[in-house]
Amino acid sequence: SGTGAAGANIPFLLLVAALLCSTLYPIPADTRMGGCSHTPPVHPETLRVQVESRCPLLPRPAAAPVELSLYYESLCPACREFLVLKLFPTWLLLPEEMLNITLVPYGNAQERNVSGKLDFQCQHGPEECLGNMMEACLMHEAQNFSTYFALIFCLESGSSVTKNLEACLQIYAPEVDIGRISTCVQGDTGVALMHHNAQLTEALDPPHQYVPWITINGVWQGEASLLGLVCHLYQGEKPEVCGGSKAPKIPPGCRR
Numbered sequence: 001s002g003t004g005a006a007g008a009n010i011p012f013l014l015l016v017a018a019l020l021c022s023t024l025y026p027i028p029a030d031t032r033m034g035g036c037s038h039t040p041p042v043h044p045e046t047l048r049v050q051v052e053s054r055c056p057l058l059p060r061p062a063a064a065p066v067e068l069s070l071y072y073e074s075l076c077p078a079c080r081e082f083l084v085l086k087l088f089p090t091w092l093l094l095p096e097e098m099l100n101i102t103l104v105p106y107g108n109a110q111e112r113n114v115s116g117k118l119d120f121q122c123q124h125g126p127e128e129c130l131g132n133m134m135e136a137c138l139m140h141e142a143q144n145f146s147t148y149f150a151l152i153f154c155l156e157s158g159s160s161v162t163k164n165l166e167a168c169l170q171i172y173a174p175e176v177d178i179g180r181i182s183t184c185v186q187g188d189t190g191v192a193l194m195h196h197n198a199q200l201t202e203a204l205d206p207p208h209q210y211v212p213w214i215t216i217n218g219v220w221q222g223e224a225s226l227l228g229l230v231c232h233l234y235q236g237e238k239p240e241v242c243g244g245s246k247a248p249k250i251p252p253g254c255r256r
């Protein structure tokens, strides 16, 4: 009857595994996948491995997102074109867990410390410094990536980067208080945010030679199909826009 007991234990083990799965991997309310996903386990690795081996039919934890950083300046035409025509549409097409974007408005600006007071000079003049500062402050105040990326897209795609803040807020984020943005732009918070962007930009290795300067997973990217590249690098299950699970072709670009 020893074998009988072992046989009877199998459904029990599955039940335990299912319970462990749901307690080890609490499911975020907004997740699109089933259990055993997203949230890293709090329990020791060995236990996680045991439990995972008993959850073969449940989806694997999601792969890490591809990390893309864009170093840019607000009035540079090539930066605006990249952000508006390439980055934003790529982000819209892909599932949000696939691509994590960091925007660093600063670019070819210069920072000076004039007897303790930081002063910025921008390639396209004071209006560009204002645009950089507005975007840095939007990110700081809006917090939610979807919200501030839509706002920055709105500014960068409009007739003027600096004059449409109120209109863009009305359309994309009426809950964000324009007064807080202005206070940030004119005050110490804006300066501190811009100083941080200056440090991030100056830390680039290799240093940027032009903007827009794009790194993916920390490595500088030359010209490449953004969508194809992100699809190629993402380790998780590929969405349909990537051509299913087949690795997409990366177009060779247009060389001279």
Ligand SMILES: *[C@@H]1O[C@H](CO)[C@@H](O)[C@H](O)[C@H]1NC(C)=O
Binding pocket: 100, 101, 145
């Ligand atoms: C992107 O990555 C950063 C740094 O790891 C993290 O703080 C941020 O929450 C991530 N953003 C999203 C939308 O996942």
Ligand SMILES: *[C@@H]1O[C@H](CO)[C@@H](O)[C@H](O)[C@H]1NC(C)=O
Binding pocket: 113, 115, 116, 117, 118, 195
């Ligand atoms: C600016 O220079 C002053 C000295 O004049 C120094 O105390 C301060 O730390 C500097 N600030 C920054 C952000 O580098």
Ligand SMILES: *[C@@H]1O[C@H](CO)[C@@H](O)[C@H](O)[C@H]1NC(C)=O
Binding pocket: 144, 145, 146, 147
């Ligand atoms: C961010 O905003 C989007 C769109 O309004 C919303 O769906 C999402 O839940 C928000 N995320 C957070 C973390 O608040």
